[in-house]
Amino acid sequence: MRLGVNIDHVATLRNARGEAYPDPVRAAEVAVAAGADQITCHPRLDQRHIRFSDLPGLRAVSPVMNLEMAAVDQMFEQALDIGPDWACIVPERREELTTEGGLDVRLAQLPRMITALRAEGIKVSLFVDPDEAVVRASAALGADAVELHTGAYGKARGDAVVYELERIERATAAGVEAAIAVHAGHGLTLDNTTAVAAIAAIQELNIGHALVADALFLGGLGAAVRAYKDCIAAARKA
Numbered sequence: 001m002r003l004g005v006n007i008d009h010v011a012t013l014r015n016a017r018g019e020a021y022p023d024p025v026r027a028a029e030v031a032v033a034a035g036a037d038q039i040t041c042h043p044r045l046d047q048r049h050i051r052f053s054d055l056p057g058l059r060a061v062s063p064v065m066n067l068e069m070a071a072v073d074q075m076f077e078q079a080l081d082i083g084p085d086w087a088c089i090v091p092e093r094r095e096e097l098t099t100e101g102g103l104d105v106r107l108a109q110l111p112r113m114i115t116a117l118r119a120e121g122i123k124v125s126l127f128v129d130p131d132e133a134v135v136r137a138s139a140a141l142g143a144d145a146v147e148l149h150t151g152a153y154g155k156a157r158g159d160a161v162v163y164e165l166e167r168i169e170r171a172t173a174a175g176v177e178a179a180i181a182v183h184a185g186h187g188l189t190l191d192n193t194t195a196v197a198a199i200a201a202i203q204e205l206n207i208g209h210a211l212v213a214d215a216l217f218l219g220g221l222g223a224a225v226r227a228y229k230d231c232i233a234a235a236r237k238a
């Protein structure tokens with residue numbers, strides 16, 4: 001299972017003071033040196049964390065770059081310019097604190113964007129709710145992967161944890177059946193990653209906010225990346 005480290009919140013900290021530090025490119029280098037398999041970033045249209053101007057530097061240091069993008073022409077052009085390995089199409093609302101739900105896969109522009117990105121050699125994933133019908137619809141659109149939104153699982157408590165985990169398991173099974181790769185991410189922490197990482201057919205997790213926060217207390221970003229890699233490795237062995 002691959003670990004994508006989302007470095008958006010290094011840029012959040014930088015932007016909070018209008019300084020040039022901490023540098024997300026340096027963070028990406030440290031994450032990769034510590035074992036991150038890919039760097040994930042989400043240049044939002046409001047540029048609140050990763051900016052378009054960060055993208056060439058991030059491209060240069062990412063062994064695999066996963067660019068999260070809203071399904072709008074401005075982001076589509078950026079993606080074609082930067083040439084990430086993956087484009088993960090996400091819903092984006094200006095007023096949300098973070099990506100709050102899955103993509104509406106009925107959006108009229110998706111077939112055109114998916115076809116054009118793939119024609120440039122950019123693999124496409126769709127960030128969707130863990131819903132079997134939506135996973136099947138994503139496969140029918142010709143996407144290479146779905147990234148299952150694990151935010152509801154991350155927020156669940158008590159019996160709801162099992163309920164949300166079962167949704168993720170069923171959506172993953174639907175992905176396998178429809179021959180589309182399955183990734184997952186959002187709201188994953190050192191406390192809740194194990195159960196998701198244990199789902200054998202999920203090939204990739206993208207983790208950001210908690211990992212960057214853990215870096216403060218675990219002895220740095222490299223140590224935090226290693227802690228998540230170890231957590232994933234232990235889950236896959238169990």
Ligand code: PXP
Binds near residue numbers: 068186206207209
């Ligand atoms: N995957 C996608 C598609 C996302 O939009 C995000 C948040 O930007 C993440 C993963 C990482 O989520 P978190 O920061 O909660 O770990």
